[in-house]
Amino acid sequence: MTTATAIVPGLTMERRSTFWLRFSRNRSGVIAAAYLVLLTAVAFGAPLIAPYDPLEQTLAAINQQPSAAHWLGTDDIGRDILSRMMYGARVSLIAGVASVGLSLLIALPLGLVSGYVKGPLDTVIMRFADAVQTLPALVLALTISAVLGPGLRNATIALAVVFLPTFLRLIRGQVLAVREETYIEASRSIGTPTFDIIRHRVLHNIASPLIVQAAVTMGFALLAEAALSFLGLGVQPPSPSWGRMLSSSYTYVYTAGWQIFIPGVAIALTVLALNVLADALRDSLGREIRTS
Amino acid sequence: MPIQYIVKRLISLLPVLLIVSIGIFGLTYLIPGDAAVTLAGESASPERIEAIRTELGLNEAPLVQYWTWLSGVLHGDLGTSLYMHVPVTTELLRRFPVTISLAIGALVVTIVGGLAGGIAAALRRGTWVDRLVQGGASVGIAMPSFWIALILIVVFAVNLGWFPAIGYTSISESPTGWLQSITMPSVALGAAGAAVVARQLRGSLIDVMNMDYVRTAKARGLSPRRIVAKHALKNAVMPILTLLGVQVAYLLGGTVIVEQIFGIPGVGKYIYDSVFTLDLPVVQGAVLVIALLVVLINFLVDISYGFVNPKLRQE
Numbered sequence: 001m002t003t004a005t006a007i008v009p010g011l012t013m014e015r016r017s018t019f020w021l022r023f024s025r026n027r028s029g030v031i032a033a034a035y036l037v038l039l040t041a042v043a044f045g046a047p048l049i050a051p052y053d054p055l056e057q058t059l060a061a062i063n064q065q066p067s068a069a070h071w072l073g074t075d076d077i078g079r080d081i082l083s084r085m086m087y088g089a090r091v092s093l094i095a096g097v098a099s100v101g102l103s104l105l106i107a108l109p110l111g112l113v114s115g116y117v118k119g120p121l122d123t124v125i126m127r128f129a130d131a132v133q134t135l136p137a138l139v140l141a142l143t144i145s146a147v148l149g150p151g152l153r154n155a156t157i158a159l160a161v162v163f164l165p166t167f168l169r170l171i172r173g174q175v176l177a178v179r180e181e182t183y184i185e186a187s188r189s190i191g192t193p194t195f196d197i198i199r200h201r202v203l204h205n206i207a208s209p210l211i212v213q214a215a216v217t218m219g220f221a222l223l224a225e226a227a228l229s230f231l232g233l234g235v236q237p238p239s240p241s242w243g244r245m246l247s248s249s250y251t252y253v254y255t256a257g258w259q260i261f262i263p264g265v266a267i268a269l270t271v272l273a274l275n276v277l278a279d280a281l282r283d284s285l286g287r288e289i290r291t292s
Numbered sequence: 293m294p295i296q297y298i299v300k301r302l303i304s305l306l307p308v309l310l311i312v313s314i315g316i317f318g319l320t321y322l323i324p325g326d327a328a329v330t331l332a333g334e335s336a337s338p339e340r341i342e343a344i345r346t347e348l349g350l351n352e353a354p355l356v357q358y359w360t361w362l363s364g365v366l367h368g369d370l371g372t373s374l375y376m377h378v379p380v381t382t383e384l385l386r387r388f389p390v391t392i393s394l395a396i397g398a399l400v401v402t403i404v405g406g407l408a409g410g411i412a413a414a415l416r417r418g419t420w421v422d423r424l425v426q427g428g429a430s431v432g433i434a435m436p437s438f439w440i441a442l443i444l445i446v447v448f449a450v451n452l453g454w455f456p457a458i459g460y461t462s463i464s465e466s467p468t469g470w471l472q473s474i475t476m477p478s479v480a481l482g483a484a485g486a487a488v489v490a491r492q493l494r495g496s497l498i499d500v501m502n503m504d505y506v507r508t509a510k511a512r513g514l515s516p517r518r519i520v521a522k523h524a525l526k527n528a529v530m531p532i533l534t535l536l537g538v539q540v541a542y543l544l545g546g547t548v549i550v551e552q553i554f555g556i557p558g559v560g561k562y563i564y565d566s567v568f569t570l571d572l573p574v575v576q577g578a579v580l581v582i583a584l585l586v587v588l589i590n591f592l593v594d595i596s597y598g599f600v601n602p603k604l605r606q607e
Contacts, residue, residue, distance in 0.1 A: 131311035134583045134590075136545025139563065143579055146567040147322045223436050227549055230438050231564065243436075250442055250553070253457075257446040264439035271434035 022284035029280020032273040039270060043089035052080035054087040054240050063256040072262050075245070076252055081262055084240035088263070091234070091241040092270065095152060095225035096218040099159035104214065106160070107167035112198050114168065115175025126172070129165035137162045141224055145233045155234045159221050170213050174206035181205075208285040212278050219274035226267050242267050297598050305587060312583050313365070316576050317358050320348065323570070331374060331570050344374060348572065361576075370577030375569055380577035384559060388581075390460060391547050391558035394481065397474045398543050401482030403536070406489025411525070413490065414497035415516060425490055432487030437546050441480035441553045448476060458555035477554045481546045485539040492535055496528040503527075530597075537593035541586045 023029055042049065051071075058078035066073045072081040114122040132140070144158035145151075178184060179202065187197050228234040229243025237244065242263040249259035323330050328345040344350075349357045364371065370380035413425035449457035455476050461469035500506060501524055509519050547560030555561075559578055566574035 127307050127311055130308045131315060134308065134312055134541075134586050135579065136541045136543075136582065136586065138545035138548055139579060139582055140545075142548060142563070142567055143319065143575060144322070146570065146575075147319050149324060219434070223434075226436055227438060230436075231549060231552065232568070246436075246439060246442065253442065253446055254450055257450055260439070260442045260446060264436070264442070267436055267439065268431065268434045271436075272430060275430065275434060 019284050023280060026280040026283060028276050029284070032276040032280065035269070035273045036277065039089055039273075040093060042086055043093050046083070046086040046090065050080075050083040050086045052083040054079060054083045055238050056080070063252060063259070065258070073256075073259070075259065076248060076256075081245075081259070084245060085242070085262060085266060088240040088242045088245060089266070091152060091229070091239070092222050092225060092267070095156055095159065095234070096221040096274075099156045099221045099225070100163065100214050100218050102156065102160035103163040103167055103217070104210075107164055107171060111168045111171025112175055112202065115172035116179055116194065116198055116202065122172075125168065129168045132161065133165045137220075137224060138227055141228060142231065142233065145228060150233045150236055152235045155225060155228045158228075159224055162224070163217050163221070166213065166217065167210075170209060171206060174209060175202055178202050178205045211285065212282045215274050215278035215281060219271040219278070222267065222271050222274070226263075298595060301591060301594055301598075305591065309584075309587065312587075313362060313580065314358070316580050316583070317361055319576060320350070320357075320572060321354075327572075331572060333569070347372075347374070365580065370580070371573030373566070373574050374571045375566075376571075376574075380574050383562065383574070384578060384581055387557060387559045387562050390462070390556060391544075391551070391560060393463065393470070394474060394477055394547055394551065394556060394558060395540070395543050397478030398482035398485070398546075399536075399540065401478050402485030402489055402539055402543075405482065405486030406493060406532070409486065409490030410493025410497060411520060413494040414501065415520060417498060422494075425494065429487040429491045432483050433491075435484070437480050437484060438549050438553060440483050441476070441550055444476045444480055445553075458553075460554070460556040460558075473554075473556075477550050477556060480553075481543055481550045485542065488539065489532060489535060493528060493532055496531050497524055500524045500528045533593055533596065537590045540589045544582050544585065 046054075056079060058074065060078065061070075061074050062076055062078045064070055064074040064078075070080050070082065072085065075081055075084070110125055114125045135143075141155070141158040141162050144161060145155045148154035148157065175198075184197060184201055187201055188194075225234055226241075226243030226246070229241045230247045232244075232247070234243060235241040245263040246260060246267075249256070249263070252259060320327050328341050328348070328350055329336075331348075332341045332344050349360055352360070361371075368381055370384070372379050373383070376383070409425045409429065413422040416422050444455075445457050448454045455472055459473055461473045463470040497520070501519075506519055506524055509523055510516075514522075544560075547558060548564050549560070550556070551558045551560035552564045559582065563575060563578045565571075566578070
C-alpha cells in the first residue's frame with residue numbers, strides 16, 4: 001500500500017491528523033460540533049432525561065410560563081415543552097440525516113457514472129436534475145409529501161428528491177475535474193478497471209466537498225422538515241416536532257406569544273451550528289494536496 | 293449574435309420543460325392505491341369515484357392521458373378543480389397578481405437589505421459593522437421564514453399594533469392598505485435572501501476592491517464611497533445576478549408558507565389548500581405555472597448575463 005499512499009493524496013495518516021489539528025483550532029467549528037453532539041445525545045437520551053412524558057396532558061396547567069417545575073413552560077394542553085423539545089429534536093435530526101443520506105445514496109452512483117462515463121446517460125441525468133431544479137424546493141417537497149401521504153417517512157423521501165440535483169451536480173463536477181488528473185490517467189493506463197478507479201481514486205478525492213455540502217444540506221433539510229411539519233405534513237400529532245410546535249404556538253399568539261421563541265430558537269440554532277460546522281470543515285478539509 | 297444566442301438558449305429549455313411536464317403529470321401515479329378512490333376522499337359514493345375517474349381520464353392509457361392533459365395545457369386549459377369546480381386557469385389568473393406583488397415586495401427587501409448590508413460590511417471591513425452584518429447574515433440564513441413571520445406578528449401586530457396580523461388588501465382597493473398588508477410578509481419572505489446577498493456582495497466587493505484598477509482609483513484620490521458606487525459595485529454585482537435568479541425560485545416556494553400564515557389569497561395559499569384535499573388539477577396546474585415562471589426568470593438572467601458578458605455568447 002505504500003505506493004498507493006504515495007500516489008493518491010488523501011490516504012495518508014498525515015491527512016487525518018492535519019485535519020484534526022486544523023479543525024481543533026477553529027473555535028466556532030468546535031463549539032458548533034459540540035452543540036450538535038450534545039443535541040444528538042439529548043434527542044436520543046430523551047426517554048432517560050426528559051422530565052415528563054411528552055404526550056402527558058395536564059389540563060390544570062395549560063400555557064404556563066417557564067417555572068421550576070416546567071423549565072420551558074407548558075403548551076396549550078398542558079404538556080411539558082422542554083420534554084417535547086427533547087423528543088422533537090429526534091424528528092429534526094432523523095429527517096436531516098435520513099433525507100441527506102438517501103439523497104446521497106441515489107446521487108452518488110448516478111453522479112459518478114454521469115461524470116466519469118459521460119455520453120447520453122450523462123445528458124439524461126443532467127436534464128433530469130435541471131427539471132427538478134425548476135421547482136422551488138418547498139413547493140416540490142410539499143407536493144410530493146402530500147401526494148405520498150403525510151408522515152415523516154414520506155417527508156424524508158420528498159426532501160431527498162429535492163436535494164438530488166445539488167448532489168448530482170457537485171459529484172459530477174468533481175468527477176469531471178478529477179478524471180483529467182495525471183494519476184487517474186496513470187491508473188487507467190496500467191489497466192485498472194473503471195469501477196476500481198472510481199471506487200478507490202475518484203471517490204476519495206471528491207469526499208471533502210461532498211462532506212461539506214452534506215452538512216450545509218442537512219441544515220436546509222432541518223428547515224424544510226420544520227416547514228413541512230409547520231404546514232401539517234411531517235410527523236403527525238401527537239408526536240412532537242419543532243415545526244409542529246411552532247404552528248400550534250401560533251394559534252395562541254395572543255395569549256402565549258412567548259411560546260413561538262422556543263422551537264424557533266432551537267431550529268435556528270441547529271441550522272446555524274450545521275452551517276458553521278460546514279464552514280469549519282471546508283477550512284480544515286482538502287488543502288492537503290496543496291500543502292504536501 | 294444576440295438573437296441566435298437567445299434562440300439557442302430557448303431551444304435548450306425544451307427538454308427540461310418536457311421532463312417537468314411529465315413529472316407533474318405523473319403525480320397522479322404517485323398517489324398510493326387507486327388514485328380515484330383516494331382523490332374522492334373518505335366515504336365517497338361510487339358515483340363520485342367514477343366521476344373523478346372520468347374527469348381525470350384515469351380509464352385511458354397513460355400516454356393518452358398525458359397527451360390530453362398536455363394539449364389542454366398548451367391551449368391554456370389546466371382543468372377544473374375537483375372541489376371548487378372552478379377552472380384552474382381562471383383561479384390562477386385571479387391569484388397571480390397577489391403572489392407577484394408579494395414576491396416583488398420580498399425581492400425589494402432582499403435587494404435593499406442585501407446591498408446595504410454587503411456594502412456597509414465591505415466598506416467597514418474588520419470593524420463592528422462588518423461583524424454585525426456577518427453575524428446577522430449567518431443568523432438570517434438559519435432562521436426559518438415562518439418563524440420570522442411569527443415574530444413579526446407577535447411584535448408588530450399583537451404588541452405594537454402597527455400592522456394587521458393577517459389579511460390582504462389589493463393595491464387597487466387602497467394603496468396604503470396594500471402596503472400595510474404586504475410589509476410583514478415581504479420582510480419574512482425576503483430576509484433570508486437579504487442575508488445571502490449581503491454575504492455574497494461583501495465577498496465579491498472585497499475581491500474587487502483589491503484589484504489594480506481600484507487601487508489606481510484610490511491613488512488618484514477618489515473617495516471610497518465614489519469608488520464603490522462608480523466602479524467596484526458594477527463588477528461585484530455580476531454574481532449577485534445569478535443569486536437573484538435562485539432567490540426568486542426560493543421566494544416563490546416560500547409564498548406557500550408565508551401566504552398561509554398571513555392569510556394572503558395568492559397562488560401559494562391555493563397550492564396549500566389544494567394539497568391537503570389532493571385537488572390534483574389545481575396542484576398540477578399551479579406547480580406547472582410556478583415551474584414555468586422559474587424557467588422564464590432563469591432564462592432572463594441567462595440572457596442578461598450574455599448581454600453583460602459577450603464572452604458567454606460564443607459558446
